[in-house]
Amino acid sequence: MHQLGTRLAREYGAIFVGNVNASALAKGLHSKSVLDAGWSTFRTMLRYKCAAAGAWFDEVDEALSSQTCSCCGARTGPKGVAGLGIREWTCSHCGTIHDRDRNAARNILAVGRDRLAGGRQAGIT
Ligand SMILES: [Zn+2]
Structure with a gap:
């Protein structure tokens, strides 16, 4: 996740992610895939890596x-x-x-x- 986040933040000037509520999804039908993906962790990591790289980051x-x-x-x-x-x-x-x-x-x-x-x-x- 670190390597991918760093690469994306360096490669793109702006990154937009959906505001999916991973904890709510984790209680539902697709719980295993959501938790396996570590989406919330990756999103948080991507946010600070974008800040460090000077890339725009936003959740929509x-x-x-x-x-x-x-x-x-x-x-x-x-x-x-x-x-x-x-x-x-x-x-x-x-x-x-x-x-x-x-x-x-x-x-x-x-x-x-x-x-x-x-x-x-x-x-x-
Ligand atoms: Zn159409």
């Missing part, structure tokens, strides 16, 4: 990031607990095929960039 509201199409903004992605197992989906509005995690990451990046640019409040609308 990731609500709906996996349901929202990063191309057209339609909320056509898989929903609810049943939708968590769906790794790839096609937007019924624009036809774009999405990898669930990459689509969510693109949405989080867009929110972070908007916030950094002083635009609308963070959050997917």
Whole structure:
């Protein structure tokens, strides 16, 4: 985690992460994967490594990031607990095929960039 955090902080000028509540998730369905990932620890580490490297770091509201199409903004992605197992989906509005995690990451990046640019409040609308 140290090496990856250092590399990311040095390589990128701005890093945005979702504000997922790891402790809440750890009590739920995906507890093992959340705890294995050590997400909270990594996020904390990444924050201070970015500060040391002079990179921008911010947490943004990731609500709906996996349901929202990063191309057209339609909320056509898989929903609810049943939708968590769906790794790839096609937007019924624009036809774009999405990898669930990459689509969510693109949405989080867009929110972070908007916030950094002083635009609308963070959050997917
Ligand atoms: Zn779309």
